[in-house]
Amino acid sequence: MARSMVIFVLLRDIMKARTIKKDKVNIITMGCSKNLVDSEVLLSQLKGNGIDARHESNAADNNIVIINTCGFIDNAKQESINTILEYAAAKEKGLVDKVYVTGCLSQRYKDDLELEIPQVDAFFGTRDLPALLKKFRADYKHELVGERLLSHSAHYAYMKISEGCDRPCSFCAIPLMRGGHISRPIEELVQEARHKAAMGTKELLLIAQDSTYYGLDLYRKRRLADLLRALSDVEGIEWIRLHYAYPTGFPMDILDVMAERENICNYLDIPLQHGSTAVLKTMRRGTSREKQEALIEAIREKIPDIAIRTTLIAGHPGEGEREFEEMLDFVERMRFERLGVFTYSHEEDTHAFSLEDHVPAALKQERANKIMEVQEQISYELNQEKVGKTFKVLIDKKESGHFVGRTAYDSVEVDNEVLIDASRFYCRIGDFVSVKINSASEFDLYGELV
Numbered sequence: 001m002a003r004s005m006v007i008f009v010l011l012r013d014i015m016k017a018r019t020i021k022k023d024k025v026n027i028i029t030m031g032c033s034k035n036l037v038d039s040e041v042l043l044s045q046l047k048g049n050g051i052d053a054r055h056e057s058n059a060a061d062n063n064i065v066i067i068n069t070c071g072f073i074d075n076a077k078q079e080s081i082n083t084i085l086e087y088a089a090a091k092e093k094g095l096v097d098k099v100y101v102t103g104c105l106s107q108r109y110k111d112d113l114e115l116e117i118p119q120v121d122a123f124f125g126t127r128d129l130p131a132l133l134k135k136f137r138a139d140y141k142h143e144l145v146g147e148r149l150l151s152h153s154a155h156y157a158y159m160k161i162s163e164g165c166d167r168p169c170s171f172c173a174i175p176l177m178r179g180g181h182i183s184r185p186i187e188e189l190v191q192e193a194r195h196k197a198a199m200g201t202k203e204l205l206l207i208a209q210d211s212t213y214y215g216l217d218l219y220r221k222r223r224l225a226d227l228l229r230a231l232s233d234v235e236g237i238e239w240i241r242l243h244y245a246y247p248t249g250f251p252m253d254i255l256d257v258m259a260e261r262e263n264i265c266n267y268l269d270i271p272l273q274h275g276s277t278a279v280l281k282t283m284r285r286g287t288s289r290e291k292q293e294a295l296i297e298a299i300r301e302k303i304p305d306i307a308i309r310t311t312l313i314a315g316h317p318g319e320g321e322r323e324f325e326e327m328l329d330f331v332e333r334m335r336f337e338r339l340g341v342f343t344y345s346h347e348e349d350t351h352a353f354s355l356e357d358h359v360p361a362a363l364k365q366e367r368a369n370k371i372m373e374v375q376e377q378i379s380y381e382l383n384q385e386k387v388g389k390t391f392k393v394l395i396d397k398k399e400s401g402h403f404v405g406r407t408a409y410d411s412v413e414v415d416n417e418v419l420i421d422a423s424r425f426y427c428r429i430g431d432f433v434s435v436k437i438n439s440a441s442e443f444d445l446y447g448e449l450v
Contacts, residue, residue: 026066027065028067030080031076034160039055042102049138065100067103071107072345077105084120100124101120157196162209166180170282173349183219212245213249222249237263242267266303266307268307270310276327307409312339317344324367328370339375341372391408391418396417396429403420418445418447420446436448
């Protein structure tokens with residue numbers, strides 16, 4: 001009888017412990033910096049509702065997983081699907097209780113995903129945050145608008161100035177996943193910048209699907225220049241960096257602001273996508289090679305000390321050997337400070353999907369590699385010009401015996417890094433330091449504190 005009572009008490013305590021067990025949420029982010037911002041907003045909202053949530057935590061006691069997916073190109077989609085399947089299997093094994101999926105892939109393929117992966121408890125689109133919060137009996141807190149819990153060191157922060165895109169680019173599925181362009185009000189963005197500065201943020205990286213379109217929907221005119229001025233007035237923000245500036249209809253007045261404000265970096269991310277007028281027409285970019293070259297020359301004339309980053313696509317429908325050679329020549333002539341290349345991904349429901357995807361995958365990659373070989377030499381030559389000069393550097397991390405930082409001409413993760421020997425010098429993460437460059441490779445600068 002006594003033994004039975006002991007067993008009963010133990011079972012009661014176990015059931016009680018299960019009943020009062022507090023949920024722990026782990027948010028997994030796939031894809032680009034815009035997705036990262038969405039995850040940080042979600043994290044802020046969950047914590048604001050008293051829910052224990054973390055970003056990409058390795059803790060073993062996370063019992064709920066939210067996967068923020070990417071659906072941009074084939075490789076990104078496959079990575080997202082693999083991650084969903086991994087956690088669906090973990091749920092079947094009892095390692096997690098619930099799996100929720102949100103983001104671009106979920107927005108675009110929700111019906112198919114529900115059929116193929118029924119272990120997932122619910123799928124949400126890119127603008128379904130309130131509905132996702134309801135799964136946790138949480139409310140969307142409007143007082144938290146503009147506030148995010150950063151998933152990385154606080155000294156830099158991405159700031160999404162708008163959502164969605166109205167452009168008709170042939171290859172792009174973003175409007176299908178993110179909807180039309182919606183600008184955030186200047187006042188709201190300034191409030192967010194002040195909050196970030198108070199939390200220790202020194203660099204703002206402005207992102208959007210199309211940053212040069214900013215303001216047209218809200219103010220009936222482009223107001224990116226006004227936004228830059230307002231943000232540059234926020235005390236504590238030492239660097240402001242502009243990403244994803246669409247070339248067609250580029251607002252030249254932002255260059256005046258860049259020239260007059262010291263805390264706006266002489267840096268511009270402007271995706272040009274190709275160097276052949278024929279392919280640009282097929283891409284429905286609304287521009288030509290000649291117009292793109294004229295724009296780059298005008299930008300450099302206005303801001304001679306500017307670093308221009310661009311991205312290109314290799315293997316788009318209509319790209320033959322002649323068009324590819326034109327793109328190679330374009331890269332050689334323009335001598336971009338920073339450049340990345342994607343291989344074309346044939347995305348259903350886009351305009352280009354109706355065209356023949358005639359370039360084999362291996363040839364697409366071969367062309368992308370050739371472009372990067374040219375860019376590596378350009379980058380090496382430009383980096384050699386920096387040797388012997390001193391730059392203001394923001395320290396991001398310590399890694400492999402070096403403190404790793406960036407100049408004002410380099411963005412996080414995608415651009416050149418400055419490496420400082422940690423056995424000789426000490427730096428604090430998030431601080432600005434002066435570094436004299438002693439040597440350089442294609443994509444790295446090596447220097448010492450001065």
